[in-house]
Amino acid sequence: MNDKKVALITGGIGDIGTAIAKQLDTSHGYVVALDVAPSSEGTSWLAALKKSGCHHVLYRQMDVTDFAQCQDVIASLANEFGRIDVLINNAGITRDAVFHKMTKQQWDEVLRVNLDGMFNVTRQVVEHMRAQECGRIVNISSVNAQKGQFSQANYAASKAGVYGFTKSLAQELMSKNITVNSISPGYVDTKLMEGIRPDILEAIIEQIPAKRLAQPEEIAWVVAFLINEKSSYITGSNLSVNGGFHMY
Amino acid sequence: MDRKIAIVTGGTGGIGTAICQRLAADYRVIACYFKNGKHEEAKQWQTSQKEAGYDIDILYANIVDFEDCVKLVALVMERYGRIDVLVNNAGITSDASLKKMTPAQWQQVMDANLTSLFNMTRNVLPAMLDKEYGRIVNISSINGRKGQFGQCNYAATKSAIFGFSKSLAQEVACKGITVNTVSPGYVQTPMLASVKEEVLQSIIANIPVGRLGNPAEIAAAVAFLASPESGFITGANLDINGGQYM
Numbered sequence: 001m002n003d004k005k006v007a008l009i010t011g012g013i014g015d016i017g018t019a020i021a022k023q024l025d026t027s028h029g030y031v032v033a034l035d036v037a038p039s040s041e042g043t044s045w046l047a048a049l050k051k052s053g054c055h056h057v058l059y060r061q062m063d064v065t066d067f068a069q070c071q072d073v074i075a076s077l078a079n080e081f082g083r084i085d086v087l088i089n090n091a092g093i094t095r096d097a098v099f100h101k102m103t104k105q106q107w108d109e110v111l112r113v114n115l116d117g118m119f120n121v122t123r124q125v126v127e128h129m130r131a132q133e134c135g136r137i138v139n140i141s142s143v144n145a146q147k148g149q150f151s152q153a154n155y156a157a158s159k160a161g162v163y164g165f166t167k168s169l170a171q172e173l174m175s176k177n178i179t180v181n182s183i184s185p186g187y188v189d190t191k192l193m194e195g196i197r198p199d200i201l202e203a204i205i206e207q208i209p210a211k212r213l214a215q216p217e218e219i220a221w222v223v224a225f226l227i228n229e230k231s232s233y234i235t236g237s238n239l240s241v242n243g244g245f246h247m248y
Numbered sequence: 249m250d251r252k253i254a255i256v257t258g259g260t261g262g263i264g265t266a267i268c269q270r271l272a273a274d275y276r277v278i279a280c281y282f283k284n285g286k287h288e289e290a291k292q293w294q295t296s297q298k299e300a301g302y303d304i305d306i307l308y309a310n311i312v313d314f315e316d317c318v319k320l321v322a323l324v325m326e327r328y329g330r331i332d333v334l335v336n337n338a339g340i341t342s343d344a345s346l347k348k349m350t351p352a353q354w355q356q357v358m359d360a361n362l363t364s365l366f367n368m369t370r371n372v373l374p375a376m377l378d379k380e381y382g383r384i385v386n387i388s389s390i391n392g393r394k395g396q397f398g399q400c401n402y403a404a405t406k407s408a409i410f411g412f413s414k415s416l417a418q419e420v421a422c423k424g425i426t427v428n429t430v431s432p433g434y435v436q437t438p439m440l441a442s443v444k445e446e447v448l449q450s451i452i453a454n455i456p457v458g459r460l461g462n463p464a465e466i467a468a469a470v471a472f473l474a475s476p477e478s479g480f481i482t483g484a485n486l487d488i489n490g491g492q493y494m
Binding site: 170171209210215217222235 | 417461464468478479480487491494
């Protein structure tokens with residue numbers, strides 16, 4: 001019987017996912033990055049991580065929008081490791097457009113990954129956590145779920161949906177010693193931001209009281225705190241990590 | 249001399265003690281104490297902490313009095329030259345339904361829970377601004393979020409802490425200083441010891457996790473927010489209530 005803790009991270013090879021994987025590498029026996037990226041990309045990502053000294057990280061290709069695939073991948077992981085201690089629902093996409101120009105496809109794509117994806121993965125994992133009578137689930141929402149954002153009616157709706165999901169599931173799983181919380185990052189220094197025009201980026205930073213972007217590691221740090229054994233009284237909570245950008 | 253300094257108001261209380269103990273691993277901790285000047289009680293507390301392996305300083309100040317806070321902070325700066333963390337934890341209750349609440353009950357709670365927050369933070373802030381580093385953690389309450397029968401005074405002060413924290417967070421964010429709140433639910437402390445057993449049982453029945461919080465669990469959250477790595481978390485609130493209020 002394996003006594004090493006197992007953590008799953010969706011969107012595992014993105015910038016925030018990578019930072020979370022590195023953080024959990026220090027405390028978990030197996031950290032599985034699940035990502036839709038082609039396995040060649042996953043393999044080179046994994047090689048880079050190993051080079052940087054992370055030896056507990058694994059990569060599995062998985063499309064969170066495909067329920068049957070999630071079922072297969074997670075069943076095989078559970079079979080292999082015998083347990084699942086932590087799930088970080090981090091996979092997310094944007095398809096920005098002002099609403100009067102937003103297509104049905106843009107709406108559907110975002111909802112499918114950000115919200116259906118969370119269902120598809122969590123639905124499998126919960127079975128194992130319930131049986132173990134312990135677990136930690138952390139869902140990554142966004143500051144834009146709280147404040148809304150021009151051209152993100154789809155994204156903000158999906159990320160706000162994360163709160164309702166989190167709080168409901170928290171109530172259902174309390175008696176099983178499983179906590180469910182959300183984190184709402186503000187603007188984080190990721191590849192996503194590189195596409196933004198420098199003058200717009202500067203204007204964004206000007207609006208953040210901390211006058212800087214978050215580093216992905218600062219989000220990973222919060223994840224580590226919420227999944228700590230000692231955080232068992234924290235459930236159904238949300239923690240904003242936005243440099244004072246939006247407070248409520 | 250290089251050790252980081254943390255000040256905890258109400259440091260000898262149920263939650264305060266746990267916060268002092270938790271922070272003592274990384275900081276030189278100073279517990280503020282007053283209780284009408286009963287220094288004997290504080291010394292006993294300090295001795296018992298020492299026996300348990302925690303070396304914690306005590307300074308005596310009535311934090312409801314601005315001048316006392318001026319002196320307290322001056323003394324800390326003279327002795328240690330820095331203040332890295334301030335935990336505004338001191339608080340009291342004086343419950344009564346509003347139709348029976350006396351002006352004294354209102355005023356006492358305002359002074360102890362809110363005026364003290366101004367007094368301490370106002371005096372500590374210049375030291376943090378000088379160093380361009382600081383962590384301020386204010387202890388609010390679940391009842392500041394949801395209200396509570398018989399606590400118009402207490403809930404008003406605890407809600408006010410959110411407005412205070414979010415405003416100050418905006419003012420000092422670019423100076424490396426974060427300001428956050430922690431809102432505990434019902435925690436196993438001496439404050440609850442006076443509650444009747446059947447009332448306590450009915451409280452617990454309303455907490456989805458099915459138990460009271462542990463002071464150490466609040467202290468862990470304070471330590472988390474006070475850590476250098478939490479620099480992008482500011483103006484935030486962390487609920488620790490076992491799912492009682494979301």
